[in-house]
Amino acid sequence: MINKVIFSLIVFISLSFRSLTEQTPEEIRQKGDKITAITGQTLSKSVMNAMTKGGVSEAVKFCNLAAYPLTDSLAKANHVSIKRTAIRWRNSKNKPSKQEKQLFSAFELEKQQGKISEAKIIKQKNGDWLYAKPIILQAQCQVCHGKLGETLLADNYKTIQKYYPKDKAIDFSTGDIRGMWVLTFKN
Ligand code: HEC
Numbered sequence: 001m002i003n004k005v006i007f008s009l010i011v012f013i014s015l016s017f018r019s020l021t022e023q024t025p026e027e028i029r030q031k032g033d034k035i036t037a038i039t040g041q042t043l044s045k046s047v048m049n050a051m052t053k054g055g056v057s058e059a060v061k062f063c064n065l066a067a068y069p070l071t072d073s074l075a076k077a078n079h080v081s082i083k084r085t086a087i088r089w090r091n092s093k094n095k096p097s098k099q100e101k102q103l104f105s106a107f108e109l110e111k112q113q114g115k116i117s118e119a120k121i122i123k124q125k126n127g128d129w130l131y132a133k134p135i136i137l138q139a140q141c142q143v144c145h146g147k148l149g150e151t152l153l154a155d156n157y158k159t160i161q162k163y164y165p166k167d168k169a170i171d172f173s174t175g176d177i178r179g180m181w182v183l184t185f186k187n
Contacts (some may be wrong), residue, residue: 032131127187
């Protein structure tokens with residue numbers, strides 16, 4: 001009896017601590033979808049709260065992953081690094097790598113073909129799992145990423161440019177692929 005209990009405990013523990021190399025792409029997809037959903041909601045809520053309080057000049061600090069301890073704790077608990085990237089970036093720190101550019105283009109192509117893209121899961125050479133998913137621009141994002149002089153007011157853009165003089169992340173419309181989540185599940 002005791003042997004049986006111990007045996008089941010060992011099976012249970014080894015299953016929960018399975019190394020990442022043994023995880024299936026489907027498991028990575030599910031984890032990634034959860035992490036990006038939680039992080040995206042947190043970002044979006046905080047940006048909107050800040051907008052209500054102090055307009056764009058207040059909210060400009062909050063569309064930044066680094067502003068959230070939650071992202072850190074999620075990342076640590078899941079042994080994953082969480083990044084947002086974009087071809088037309090606002091912060092040069094978010095520039096895409098060569099591989100990320102290719103993934104971004106693949107998502108763009110799928111969108112042009114009218115396909116709804118789900119995340120792409122890729123096994124890297126070093127055994128890490130990469131999870132990439134498009135970030136779609138929503139109506140409420142346009143105040144800071146929209147069409148200059150239309151959805152993005154010139155005054156607000158001046159504020160943004162004070163912090164990000166090299167910004168490329170404007171002239172987006174609702175439904176466009178604004179950027180991409182990239183999670184790296186470390187081996
Ligand atoms: C109040 C202005 C504001 C709003 C509203 C806003 N953003 Fe941003 N966004 C920014 C700023 C500022 C950055 C640069 C953050 C940084 O320094 O990493 C940024 C960065 C990003 C990035 C990272 C890539 C890059 O270009 O550097 C993505 C992706 C993004 N925003 C998507 C969105 C989406 C989607 C929404 C709507 C849900 C949104 N943003 C709403 C101001 C805003």
